[in-house]
Amino acid sequence: MQVKNNKELNFRSDCPISCALDLIGDKWSILIIRDLCFFEKRTFSQFALSDEKIAANILADRLKKFEDYGIVTKGKSLENKKTVLYTITPKGLDFVPVILELVLWGAKHLDSHITDEAKSFARKIKENKEAVIKKVNTYE
Amino acid sequence: MQVKNNKELNFRSDCPISCALDLIGDKWSILIIRDLCFFEKRTFSQFALSDEKIAANILADRLKKFEDYGIVTKGKSLENKKTVLYTITPKGLDFVPVILELVLWGAKHLDSHITDEAKSFARKIKENKEAVIKKVNTYE
DNA sequence: AAATATTACTTTTGTTTTGAAACTAAAATA
DNA sequence: TATTTTAGTTTCAAAACAAAAGTAATATTT
Numbered sequence A, B: 001m002q003v004k005n006n007k008e009l010n011f012r013s014d015c016p017i018s019c020a021l022d023l024i025g026d027k028w029s030i031l032i033i034r035d036l037c038f039f040e041k042r043t044f045s046q047f048a049l050s051d052e053k054i055a056a057n058i059l060a061d062r063l064k065k066f067e068d069y070g071i072v073t074k075g076k077s078l079e080n081k082k083t084v085l086y087t088i089t090p091k092g093l094d095f096v097p098v099i100l101e102l103v104l105w106g107a108k109h110l111d112s113h114i115t116d117e118a119k120s121f122a123r124k125i126k127e128n129k130e131a132v133i134k135k136v137n138t139y140e
Numbered sequence C: 001a002a003a004t005a006t007t008a009c010t011t012t013t014g015t016t017t018t019g020a021a022a023c024t025a026a027a028a029t030a
Numbered sequence D: 001t002a003t004t005t006t007a008g009t010t011t012c013a014a015a016a017c018a019a020a021a022g023t024a025a026t027a028t029t030t
Helices: A016-024 A029-038 A044-048 A056-068 A096-109 A116-127 A129-137 B016-024 B029-038 B044-048 B056-068 B096-109 B116-127 B129-137
Strands: A072-076 A084-088 B072-076 B084-088
Touching: A016 A029, A016 B029, A016 B096, A029 A044, A029 A056, A029 A084, A029 A096, A029 B016, A044 A056, A044 A084, A056 A072, A056 A084, A096 A116, A096 A129, A096 B016, A096 B096, A116 A129, B016 B029, B029 B044, B029 B056, B029 B084, B029 B096, B044 B056, B044 B084, B056 B072, B056 B084, B096 B116, B096 B129, B116 B129
Parallel strands: none
Antiparallel strands: A072 A084, B072 B084
16 A cells, blocks of 8 residues: 655764754744643644644644654544544653753844743743753653 | 845744744754854855755855844955855854754764764763853854 | 966756645534 | 534645856965
């Protein structure tokens, strides 16, 4: 049978930064991980509803990639047969520190674009990064 | 006169993560910042020679964007008239923590692809992240 | 001084990725 | 039974990317 798969990643080099970017270096991947980790989103339509308005085809592509590379697992809801649940793995959760640093960068250098809520989150990260990471890791 | 400019960024939302990605969310931007911060590259041809082999047109595009958004400044060499020097700004240096977290992620989860050198760098980051950041910040 | 090489790009052309919209199929709800 | 919801897929045009070749100024070699 014909399986539609993301083509195999070829890593451009053996640099860990480059390899990480080969997997999540685009405008959408990190936002999906953000939604999984900080907004407890789990379903296709929840991701699709985010402010940035990802297109359905791109979302489907990234979720497939994430599944293929162990960033999320795909499962079925216990309550009904049509809802698909995406759950972040430990490998995916390990992107949280990257995301927190992006928040700090954004809050510092794009100040005027950023909400007060985001600014207060940045403050919280600066005060106690480990606590923020631990909290995300215990959502599950 | 006709100026060739990167079109204005439109930020997809007011999320600091999303905004940061609007600027550097692609496969190349962070690698150029890596080369500036960790390998002291300053010229077009030095960037072009990196292992990942960025195409000249893409490199030119990203350097222009970086200049426009204050990530680097463009200057002339004191020694000769043809070399152009790109220098990272404090705003650009503030991406270093993001990069260090990508190194840690890559070293942990893509272990088999990564060089021993990169692994030992990851160890150093884990031992004393602040020292690594400080060292990068004092290259200049 | 002339020829060659280097540097920093730009241009061209073809391919790939993205984005928007419409469409589908199964399941759930009214 | 009809409508809505969920999770996608398909289509097609536009934008971004990649590889290669070209250019112009400067620097080096012969």
